[in-house]
Amino acid sequence: MSSSDYILRTSREYGLYTLDHRAIPAMTDGLKSSQRIALWLLRNKTEKVKTIALAGQMIASELYLHGDVSAANTISMLAGSYCNNNPLITGLGAFGTRANPTSFAAPRYTSVKRSKIAQDVLYTDLDTVPMVENHDGSNMMPATFLPMIPLVLLNGVRGIATGWATTILPRRYEDLVGAVTDVLARKPIRDLMPHYEGRDITVRDIGTREAPNKYIISGKVVKKNTTTVIITELPPELTLEKCREQLAALEEDGKITGFTDRSTKTIKIEVKMPRATLGKLTPIENPVSLDPMGKLIDFLKLRSRITENIVVQGIGGNGIVTYDNIETLIKDWVEWRLARYLDRFEKMLADEKATNLYWRYVITCFEGNPRLGHPPLPENARELTVDEMREYVKLLGAIERLPKASPELIERIINIPIYRWTVDGEERAKKELEESKHRMVKYKEMVDSDKLRKALFKREVTALT
Numbered sequence: 001m002s003s004s005d006y007i008l009r010t011s012r013e014y015g016l017y018t019l020d021h022r023a024i025p026a027m028t029d030g031l032k033s034s035q036r037i038a039l040w041l042l043r044n045k046t047e048k049v050k051t052i053a054l055a056g057q058m059i060a061s062e063l064y065l066h067g068d069v070s071a072a073n074t075i076s077m078l079a080g081s082y083c084n085n086n087p088l089i090t091g092l093g094a095f096g097t098r099a100n101p102t103s104f105a106a107p108r109y110t111s112v113k114r115s116k117i118a119q120d121v122l123y124t125d126l127d128t129v130p131m132v133e134n135h136d137g138s139n140m141m142p143a144t145f146l147p148m149i150p151l152v153l154l155n156g157v158r159g160i161a162t163g164w165a166t167t168i169l170p171r172r173y174e175d176l177v178g179a180v181t182d183v184l185a186r187k188p189i190r191d192l193m194p195h196y197e198g199r200d201i202t203v204r205d206i207g208t209r210e211a212p213n214k215y216i217i218s219g220k221v222v223k224k225n226t227t228t229v230i231i232t233e234l235p236p237e238l239t240l241e242k243c244r245e246q247l248a249a250l251e252e253d254g255k256i257t258g259f260t261d262r263s264t265k266t267i268k269i270e271v272k273m274p275r276a277t278l279g280k281l282t283p284i285e286n287p288v289s290l291d292p293m294g295k296l297i298d299f300l301k302l303r304s305r306i307t308e309n310i311v312v313q314g315i316g317g318n319g320i321v322t323y324d325n326i327e328t329l330i331k332d333w334v335e336w337r338l339a340r341y342l343d344r345f346e347k348m349l350a351d352e353k354a355t356n357l358y359w360r361y362v363i364t365c366f367e368g369n370p371r372l373g374h375p376p377l378p379e380n381a382r383e384l385t386v387d388e389m390r391e392y393v394k395l396l397g398a399i400e401r402l403p404k405a406s407p408e409l410i411e412r413i414i415n416i417p418i419y420r421w422t423v424d425g426e427e428r429a430k431k432e433l434e435e436s437k438h439r440m441v442k443y444k445e446m447v448d449s450d451k452l453r454k455a456l457f458k459r460e461v462t463a464l465t
Contacts, residue, residue, distance in 0.1 A: 014162070023161030024320060025168075027312035027329065028336060029122070029145040030152030032159070034074045037063045039088060040142055042114050043123050048092055051075050051107035063134050063141045072107035079112050080104065084155040085170045085197040088122060090115040098198075099240050099263040117173075120464060121148045128343040130316075143316070146340050148461055149176045150333040152312060153192075153326065164320055166311035169194035169215070171326075177464050183334040184458045189327045194308075200233045202291075206305075212325060213310070219302035221293055223282055224270070227257075229296065231269040237304035240267070246301050247271065255299075271300070341446075341453040349443040352436060357402065358409055359433040364396045365413060366426040372399065378421035389414045 001009075025032050031039070041057050042049075055071035058064035064071055077083055079091030082101035093110030096103050104110065114123075125146040132143045156170035172195040182189045194203050200220050207214040220233035234243055240263055247259045247269070257272040281296040297303060310323040315336050323329040368376035374396060377389070384392060393410050397403075446452050 011162075023159035024164060024166055024311060024313050025152050025157045025159065026144050027150075027152055027321060027333060028315060029147050030150065030154065030157065031145070032157075034058075034064060034066075034071070035078060035088075036145065037061070037141060038071070038075050038078060039118065039122065039145070042089065042112070042118075043126065045114055048111040048113040051079075051093075051110045051112055054112060055107060061134075062136065062139050065135065073104075075112055076104040076107065076110070077102070079110075082198075085195065086117045086154055086173050088115055088118045088151075088155075089113070097264065098266050122151065124148055125340065125344050128340065128347050146337065148337075148464060149173075149180055150330055152333075153329070156194075164311055165309060167306065167309045168312075169306065169308050170197075171195055172197070174465060176330075177461055179330050180334055180461045181458055183331055184338075184454060184461070189330060192326050192330075196236055199236070201235060213308035215306050215308065217304045217306060218291075218294075218297050219267075221271075221296055221300060221302060223278070223293075223296075226275050227273060227278060229271050229273065229278065229300075231267060231271060231300065231302065233267050235302060235304035237306065238302065243269065243302075250300075338454060338457055341457055345443050345446040345453070349440065349447055352440050352443055354406075354409070356433065356436040356440060357405065358412065359429050359436060360400075360402055361393065361397055361405055361409065361413055362416070362429045363426070363433060364400050364402065365393060366421070366429065368396065369399050374399065378418070381418070381421075386414065 023032070026036075029036065037058050038054065040063075041054065041061060051072055052068070054075055055068045058071045059068060075089065076091070076095060079087050079089040080096045080101060081087060081091065082096045082098055089112045091110060091112055094103070094105035095110065122145050129146055130143040131140045133139070134141060152168060153171045153176055154173060157166060157168045159166045171192055175190065175192055175195070179189045179192060193205065194215060194217070196203075196217075202218040202220075204216045204218070205214070206216055217235040217237070219231065219235045219238065221229050221231050223229050231243070234240065240261070244259075244261060247256065250256045251258060255273075255277065257274060259269055259271045262268045262270065278296075281299050283292050291297075308326075310326065310329060312321055312323070312329070313319075314321040315332075365377035368374050368379070374380075374392075377392060377396070380392065381389060390410050393413055394405065397405055446456070
């Protein structure tokens with residue numbers, strides 16, 4: 001091919017790779033590829049593990065193809081209490097402060113473990129999670145988890161890729177649970193204003209029909225006396241370092257007389273101001289304004305204007321989807337997630353059919369067919385080799401016109417300990433068969449009924465609150 005065609009092709013491939021692996025989250029589980037890998041490897045770990053050890057597992061698994069530093073940072077960001085409304089990983093150690101949310105300790109000094117919210121919301125229906133091969137086919141990983149709420153809206157996410165960028169603000173956990181139940185009940189979706197857990201900030205929607213998804217997010221300042229105010233909260237877009245720079249510029253211009261930063265676990269910046277200046281910026285008494293400190297907040301530059309740009313990977317990684325509003329995204333997500341309940345019960349029904357067939361074979365082996373000269377397997381087993389036992393189980397199944405048994409089922413039968421081939425064992429097999437029949441009926445009803453699956457989805461989501 002020509003050099004220009006080669007450059008265009010490789011550039012396109014790189015662009016798609018950055019979209020999928022590093023920048024744009026999936027609409028389905030709200031995760032980027034590296035985050036999904038970390039959470040997948042942590043799913044069965046009940047004890048804590050060193051952050052650096054989990055990062056090493058990401059690389060050793062051949063699922064993650066970048067360095068240990070970026071892997072450890074991915075894990076730390078998922079565990080950071082001040083970076084997330086509800087961290088999907090529980091961090092043990094120094095995972096940032098309010099003053100510096102990303103000041104993580106070195107990964108060799110911190111540990112992580114599976115969080116309760118991940119257990120309740122993310123690690124659901126793991127048996128039916130769609131799996132894909134890694135880069136060389138040596139391992140498998142989930143294409144997406146099957147969470148119970150739209151996680152892409154829980155902790156917020158940002159990403160910039162070739163040709164695309166996303167800015168999704170965080171929402172309250174309880175509000176997302178309520179929104180899902182609203183959609184299932186065909187009710188209008190309740191208010192879903194951005195929410196920053198643990199922060200004393202104000203969020204105001206300034207969007208219009210022509211220009212939606214625009215917000216003003218304000219920090220907080222309190223008046224100590226006639227010459228002193230204390231900044232107690234910063235908007236999420238304003239770092240402590242940037243705030244210091246802004247205050248230093250105000251001091252240099254003579255607009256404030258000085259400031260002292262005492263921020264540690266909380267934001268606390270004491271600002272000295274001329275008495276006349278502070279008097280003009282704050283209400284005298286009994287303020288009636290909804291934003292009584294608004295002038296002072298603007299003066300100290302404690303507001304952020306944010307436009308939410310809702311860009312996600314479509315279902316099944318099928319291209320990039322841009323949403324005009326959160327409500328449409330939630331409706332699409334609910335429709336996708338509800339359809340996965342069919343997968344759950346189809347698998348449960350298939351598994352139960354295999355269980356049912358096993359017990360039917362076991363009972364047939366208990367009974368044999370004396371009329372045709374085939375005694376029960378326990379009576380005949382001592383005279384048969386292992387291979388002959390396999391053939392005998394097949395013969396009894398054929399006589400009773402049972403569906404063909406898989407090799408795994410036959411092995412499971414001939415490996416039943418001899419002490420279980422008793423009258424009590426036969427009674428237990430018959431009881432298990434009856435219970436299996438009841439479960440098959442139940443699962444078949446769920447497979448056949450959209451209404452039942454929808455009602456179950458609603459109950460399970462409601463139980464999350």
